[in-house]
Each structure stands twice: as C-alpha cells, then as structure tokens.
Amino acid sequence: MTKGKFLILTSMILTIILGGCGLFSKTARLKDIEITIDGNPAEWEPFPTVHVDKKGDNISIEYDMSVIKAFTNNETGQIYILVESYIPPQEITSVEVDLQYGDEYYRVGLPSGERLYGAVAKQTGEGEWETVTDQLDFSMATAEATEMSFPIDNFPDPSQLKIAKIRIMGGICCNQYEYYAIDFMD
C-alpha cells in the first residue's frame, strides 16, 4: 500500500471514529468497545486496519510489524494505536510515530518500560527537529502486540493529524550508531 493511500484511510478513520466515544483515563469506549493498553489486541478486532506492513522486512527477530490500527478520541484527548507483529514480540527499545499536520511533521518517541516520559519533536528543517516536550504522559504495552496512547493536545488540530510513519526501535536510545529501526512502515 502506498503512503498516500494509507494517509487517506487514516483520515477516514479519524472522521468516522471521532463520533461517540466515552471518557476514560487509559481506555477508550466506542459503542461497546473499550481499549485497554495491555498488549492484548483482542478488543481491536472490529476496528478497520489502516496499514498492513510487509512480512519479513524486519532487520532483527524482536518484531515484524504487520497490522496497524489507529484512531483519535476527542473526548479523552488521546490517540490510540495498535501495532501487531507476525512473530511474537521481544524486548524493544521504543516506538517512534511520525505525525503529519499539513506541511508540518511531528515525531513522537515512546520508550519501553515503566515511569518514563515520552517526547514530541517538531521538524524544523531537513533532518532537524526541535523538542516540543520531553514530558509526554503516555501508555504503552507490548505482549502479543503493542498498544499505545498519548495525548493529542501537543498538536495543532487533532482532527487533521495523520500518521506518516511508525518505527519499532531497538538498540540503545538514542545513539546514532546503536539505535536502529527493527521494522518500520514508510
């Protein structure tokens, strides 16, 4: 699937799902569906897939991204993302999510492990990023799959946000020689 097609699909999801969601701390309710950030993707089954990553394009055995689902909830103020894997996920260092808002790009870095903040950076030039916040409160869990949620109030207009890329990162954050994408969609 091309990036362009993915972006359009993501936009449709945002439009459809912004409708009637309930207000929960680390969960989202869409009619009878409640998302719990625990690494179990079962409750996502009714949600539409927004991207299918290739099988076997991973560079190491910790992760091979497969199905991606995502939506924003304007009542909880959170974006929710599910990343599934063709193989049982192993330990990863972080997940990076690039969000596009018109011509602007934002990079969200979510480290694995407890009690750590995430970070948001805005692109200011070719390969140049300026930190928006390094105190991003987020939830992420990896078991059968990786589920994550983080607030969308760091971005200009959440209803216009689109997912441009997602990278599953390994190695040592964020040394340029030892920090690498295990698998990524682009």
Ligand SMILES: [Ca+2]
């Ligand atoms: Ca879950």
Ligand SMILES: [Ca+2]
């Ligand atoms: Ca893959």
